[in-house]
Amino acid sequence: MHIDSYFSLSNSDLDSAEFIIFGIPYDGTQSFxxxxxxxxNAIREASWNLESYSLFRNLDLSLVKVFDAGNVNTDGSFTQILERASEFLSKLKGFPIAIGGEHTISCSCMEFVRKKNACYLVFDAHFDLRDEFDDNPFNHACTVRRIFEKVGKVVQFGIRSGIAEERRFAEGNGIEVFYSWDILDDPKKKISELIRVLDQFDRIYVSLDMDSFDPAFAPGVSTPEPFGIHPIHFMKIISEISDRIIGFDLVEVVPDGNKVTQTLAAKLIVELISSIGSNI
Amino acid sequence: MHIDSYFSLSNSDLDSAEFIIFGIPYDGTQSFxxxxxxxxNAIREASWNLESYSLFRNLDLSLVKVFDAGNVNTDGSFTQILERASEFLSKLKGFPIAIGGEHTISCSCMEFVRKKNACYLVFDAHFDLRDEFDDNPFNHACTVRRIFEKVGKVVQFGIRSGIAEERRFAEGNGIEVFYSWDILDDPKKKISELIRVLDQFDRIYVSLDMDSFDPAFAPGVSTPEPFGIHPIHFMKIISEISDRIIGFDLVEVVPDGNKVTQTLAAKLIVELISSIGSNI
Amino acid sequence: MHIDSYFSLSNSDLDSAEFIIFGIPYDGTQSFxxxxxxxxNAIREASWNLESYSLFRNLDLSLVKVFDAGNVNTDGSFTQILERASEFLSKLKGFPIAIGGEHTISCSCMEFVRKKNACYLVFDAHFDLRDEFDDNPFNHACTVRRIFEKVGKVVQFGIRSGIAEERRFAEGNGIEVFYSWDILDDPKKKISELIRVLDQFDRIYVSLDMDSFDPAFAPGVSTPEPFGIHPIHFMKIISEISDRIIGFDLVEVVPDGNKVTQTLAAKLIVELISSIGSNI
Amino acid sequence: MHIDSYFSLSNSDLDSAEFIIFGIPYDGTQSFxxxxxxxxNAIREASWNLESYSLFRNLDLSLVKVFDAGNVNTDGSFTQILERASEFLSKLKGFPIAIGGEHTISCSCMEFVRKKNACYLVFDAHFDLRDEFDDNPFNHACTVRRIFEKVGKVVQFGIRSGIAEERRFAEGNGIEVFYSWDILDDPKKKISELIRVLDQFDRIYVSLDMDSFDPAFAPGVSTPEPFGIHPIHFMKIISEISDRIIGFDLVEVVPDGNKVTQTLAAKLIVELISSIGSNI
Amino acid sequence: MHIDSYFSLSNSDLDSAEFIIFGIPYDGTQSFxxxxxxxxNAIREASWNLESYSLFRNLDLSLVKVFDAGNVNTDGSFTQILERASEFLSKLKGFPIAIGGEHTISCSCMEFVRKKNACYLVFDAHFDLRDEFDDNPFNHACTVRRIFEKVGKVVQFGIRSGIAEERRFAEGNGIEVFYSWDILDDPKKKISELIRVLDQFDRIYVSLDMDSFDPAFAPGVSTPEPFGIHPIHFMKIISEISDRIIGFDLVEVVPDGNKVTQTLAAKLIVELISSIGSNI
Amino acid sequence: MHIDSYFSLSNSDLDSAEFIIFGIPYDGTQSFxxxxxxxxNAIREASWNLESYSLFRNLDLSLVKVFDAGNVNTDGSFTQILERASEFLSKLKGFPIAIGGEHTISCSCMEFVRKKNACYLVFDAHFDLRDEFDDNPFNHACTVRRIFEKVGKVVQFGIRSGIAEERRFAEGNGIEVFYSWDILDDPKKKISELIRVLDQFDRIYVSLDMDSFDPAFAPGVSTPEPFGIHPIHFMKIISEISDRIIGFDLVEVVPDGNKVTQTLAAKLIVELISSIGSNI
Ligand SMILES: [Mn+2]
Ligand SMILES: [Mn+2]
Ligand SMILES: [Mn+2]
Ligand SMILES: [Mn+2]
Ligand SMILES: [Mn+2]
Ligand SMILES: [Mn+2]
Ligand SMILES: [Mn+2]
Ligand SMILES: [Mn+2]
Ligand SMILES: [Mn+2]
Ligand SMILES: [Mn+2]
Ligand SMILES: [Mn+2]
Ligand SMILES: [Mn+2]
Incomplete structure (x- = not known):
């Protein structure tokens, strides 16, 4: 029996770590x-449900250097939070793993995605391409729009909700969108197509809005949306591109009473580390 | 951020509306x-989690006239409730969408199903073909029997629970039954067969007992039953027959703490409106 | 059995009603x-648990004209919400009963409290006297400060949490504060003292932050704080001043799974109407 | 560690037992x-949280013969259930302890209360004196009316909700009513008055609607009602009259997630047995 | 409406029963x-949600003799509990169905699995092959190791979590392991392979750790693990081997608030009885 | 908005801190x-709901040096855990605040209580004076017995459950016991008596089993027991003896869904620090 206040894999320090896990517990603009x-914190707790060995990859994770850096201070305005998070990120030597909080916290990844030949790959049920929402350009429904404006290269996977304006924006701006119903109809084909699209990028930042998964797998999310993808889809995609992933965030979890959504989140973090760690 | 006390799509009035949403919050005979x-009310709340645009059909739902008429008064005996609901339904000019409450409230649809060449298509884990239960002919386990007696044309999809007498009644009375295990084995085939069966009807009243879905997708139901169908099955069937649907009820939701069952219910109402609305 | 989407006492229309109930479901700055x-909506639901007769006052509430006006639209920025709420309030002929949402929505009462010889009586565990919080002057922790700035006359009851600056502000500005521990030690005495303080005002606007009550009675609040007052204290105070109350808001409820906090909220609304209605 | 499917005190058989515990899990007319x-079953589970020794009375409960007889079959109509329960009760040699289910199941006690110089003492937030509710004379809101009709002697403690007609009925028919607010104001006085009223009876049947307690102590009830009494009031009253109690039912618990209401229920059953058992 | 304290199928007595259901509610070493x-008790309750007729097999279960023997006393040390359970099992004439409690309780099956040409078929997300955990050889993570030591023949299905040592132990000791990702990729193939492996045994004891299923289907388990199998896989396997199953345990359920995991557990017990009962 | 993974007051380091907060998350012998x-972790989370200023004492808590040292590793046997905890405690320079976990973890305080003229003051609903339970001398029901054996001076407050043997042990060994019903009858008197008893000790170690409070205030405990004391009783006692308290543990919280028990726990830790800190 072991429950602790940090992520179970944490075995290193900030400077030596190959992977740095940190939280940005901000959710000021959630719409539901x-x-x-x-x-x-809930995902940290759930991490103690998991082994420090990846059976899937036959990899002993105690060999990978991981550090849980705690949470970014989310006092103040969102602009202040974003500055703090971005500054923290800019100093990191290891691979960053940010745990939200709402999707907006993904905006702190901008410098990463602006790197040469990089793209922002986002798993989400929603476009998040609005120009503003509730009179706020940093509403969680605007995240991808903000990032696109600065970065220009966005790929979306699992989309099944949005407004007409967002669809038009995506279509009019060359954003590649993989709709959930198409994926559910033929997952292998769509995953292959995605891999092909991603082949053109040397660096991939991955943002995982947990509502991309069906609520069956992730009931504890802020805006549950039926007809979602299976977590195995995410795993398979990550396996294919793990050598080019440069950063990761996992957002929009609202802890559920059975602790299953937070366990899935912790598991995906462990397997992402495992997948990337296998390349080191 | 917007949560209101009426269904989010409501944008019209009783007389002009093409679709009328109303609740019948009666659950006096639930067995579990x-x-x-x-x-x-929980489904109304969850509707505010959804967009007023169907990405699936590229349809702006603000162009469809919808009215939330509130709840039918469920004071009194079930007979009194049924009379009130039936009278309310008889005066409607638009397409009726009833939200239960238990399955019994579906009995208020009788006049609809009695129309020429109409049938009652019911998605359910259970036959609901008992003659009586707990000494009550209007128990939720008798709903389809009551409707069959008056109407004669019933098609059942997703069935996986019942008693021998119900199976015999279905078999002996020409009720078409699609069992859940057959559907799970080959959904495309079984959906095609269903569509073919429905081809013979000019009018289809659809009753959706949410326990037809696997508890993974709809954990918040009165009598959860494993081995259920996927909500995408429902969506695909509705798409095929949307030009002939004459009424709809959605029943047996017991709101869950993660708000996912009520979100699925709200979503299916939105997409049913979208599917039928595309034909208008 | 009767559950509806409006407050159970609603029996009138906007223009004729003596009491108008409406929601302002905004909670963008909650700190916990x-x-x-x-x-x-949860309090509306719980209202159906209650009778339309006050046994305490032997008053038939069907004789009092009440209207549930639904929710104020909370799309947009808080400033926009406040404008909408204030405009709605400015047109009302009847007694306003606002249901939050967070405490900030109480700011829409300003015009009421600015009336001649009026005061703002607030039940709360917290001062809510900060100048800003999270870089936002309209954070829920600043509500009473904002109101005090415009109005000048504030009385606080049940206080047991805050920062040194808030205490100094209260002390330095003549705000009467009744601390929770003093009330728990001798409720009768402290209630009498409060009544005496209120004697100097002709009009009293009452704001009830439900966290003023002990979490034993109101577990479903945003920032639960131990050592709170008993709901009977509120009832007794209201009885004494009911002839001078000019408006009411009830805020900070986060619905609990046993539905007890929302039932307490609905009950207090019913008894406030009953108390004031007895004078009509 | 020991959790079992029967009440923890059960140590005897039906014929030898001094106390027989049984459930009547019927709740067909609950209004909220x-x-x-x-x-x-939830109260049985919670009984394993308790000792088989009453520290309050210094009584070893293994010396008292108790039998858990399981549940009365609640298939069928309420009339059938009532017949079964009444027949079961009529054959019992020991002291009966019925666990509801809703308050209506208390009607099975009629033969007990009809005994010479007996009365029905009911702890409840509600009168339950309606003549019918939802077109049903056996609605839980009519329980006490039905019993009064057959029995004539009723004493009510903890009342704080009802309609004018019920109050008039109580006043016009000599039913002694102890209102909750009077009890809260001076518990000792009101308990004394109650004891004096009960002094005139040789036999007392006790019915405990758990909503008589404040929702702080019993959050898991069907119709929570604020301003309730403290469980210690019940304990003190039982202590005074334990030599004349002839039967007991405990009703209206809806199990809560923290298991506190069911623990309170189990505790009160244990202490009632202890109190009566001390006299044996 | 019928809820009772024993498993709904129970219709016989200990000596005559073909199937004996009993609980071993011990969970002293759970790691999460x-x-x-x-x-x-929760699974007993959920059994009342189910029919006593298997629609899948067209079998009237009232024709099968079933007895619910209550729970094994779990007072004392685990060794004492194991002795009690083993002794109870050794005297049974009918088919034993043990409900945990944690997986460790499966150790009471040893005498069964030691029979000639018997094997231990375990459905689990985890190997449970550790030699000790928390300094305890009877930790739930060691169950299969303990059984293997005494029995030698183990087949594992659904595995997706463990440590390197466990994998090596399985590989080095000829334990057949079916990994979850292989099953998800091609269920029919892997189920066929399993059946072929099982063909070599004349007797099969089945242990079902409910965490073998995806948390979507079984959210209420002690150590939820994503990427699990579908309950239909279990059903299909049982159908194929039902004539050789000699005992069954179902473990690691932590009841969930929607009652879906316990319903799935009860359903699988009913269908296992139905499947084996068809052969009688 | 600020939620972090450490206790909110933490502002120092292990060596400089006047107060050291740490968790011992072991619960292997819980009986219910x-x-x-x-x-x-839940109490850490709840600490962010509280201010870093004590309004009760007018004390700025940022002036007190506090350090959250994380959790003691609870891998291994209880003996190993106890050794680790004791060793950790033996090296501390500051005041120790241990958060359980079950009551057994209080055994790590032995060296403290063995100091000259020290006593162990325990708030609890239960004696915890059994010699063994479930064949384990370190069961949570034996905690106080183990401590008494080594220490000899124990005072118990809030007791209301136990077995005859425990009462006799307490009576026969000069353990001062304050029963809950006596405290509820006249809190002031009993608190005075307690203070007088404590006057004879120069050092007091305080152990707070949160089930000492009524479940109304602390619904989230392992073994809820009705008829408990009010948290204000604890506060008042602490105020009187704060200059002699040498260590503190808070145990037996099982986090509740409304986060009220964990908030009460965090609050009592903050106020204990404030009370003792005022003397520094
Ligand atoms: Mn998103
Ligand atoms: Mn999303
Ligand atoms: Mn149905
Ligand atoms: Mn059904
Ligand atoms: Mn406030
Ligand atoms: Mn407050
Ligand atoms: Mn009642
Ligand atoms: Mn009642
Ligand atoms: Mn296992
Ligand atoms: Mn397992
Ligand atoms: Mn204890
Ligand atoms: Mn205790």
């Missing part, structure tokens, strides 16, 4: 169920 | 988990 | 447990 | 939160 | 979410 | 509701 501010 | 009386 | 956006 | 059908 | 001690 | 292993 709020509470993702509690996710980083 | 009671509480579907709270479903109409 | 968010979710009071779901409170207005 | 249904689910008391799950209470008997 | 404890609480499986509450599972036997 | 397990899950206190999750309490340290």
């Amino acid at each position: 169920k709020p509470g993702s501010r509690f996710a980083p | 988990k009671p509480g579907s009386r709270f479903a109409p | 447990k968010p979710g009071s956006r779901f409170a207005p | 939160k249904p689910g008391s059908r799950f209470a008997p | 979410k404890p609480g499986s001690r509450f599972a036997p | 509701k397990p899950g206190s292993r999750f309490a340290p």
